[in-house]
Amino acid sequence: GAGVSQSPSNKVTEKGKDVELRCDPISGHTALYWYRQSLGQGLEFLIYFQGNSAPDKSGLPSDRFSAERTGGSVSTLTIQRTQQEDSAVYLCASSFRTSGTPREQFFGPGTRLTVL
């Protein structure tokens, strides 16, 4: 079956421009996560969607970052007025989620964002 897909795989943009990153989770997964990984670093949690609940935005680094998930499926992460420090690989993951303990997450291949 299809895994998590992300697009684009690479994005080069100029400082100050807005970018949109897309994630298609595995069908039937109710939970969707966005992470950011800077070069040689671990994953930094950004935002988490679970079903129809309000998303957990506690990891978003600034108000330039926002995300939405339409119809409980596809998600878009938007970065406005990009800065050079936004350059990183943005990873999306999805999982089954029941109340309580988080399950294993299935990751997409990531979008490598470069802000010039």
Add this chain to the structure above:
Amino acid sequence: SQQGEEDPQALSIQEGENATMNCSYKTSINNLQWYRQNSGRGLVHLILIRSNEREKHSGRLRVTLDTSKKSSSLLITASRAADTASYFCATDAYGGSQGNLIFGKGTKLSVKP
């Protein structure tokens, strides 16, 4: 903030040797997971160990968990060149409402043929 911290940061071994990576964390957990990442792209889930488990096996992988020391280890036996990758531990916060995982910075494993 980082929850898990892997040790060592980098490990280089010969094919056929065993590789051991350690992870320490700070708060109580429901479970601990290990992931593998090739070439800085998507992560692949390897194994999940629950807080009431002490050891778990999956193929050439052996994971231990010591909740009293807030630490876990990942052992890869009879390593292969294809095991070259970065390995991350990830934890949830006990009773956490978030559901997201908190990842360490990873151990970069290099297996030389």
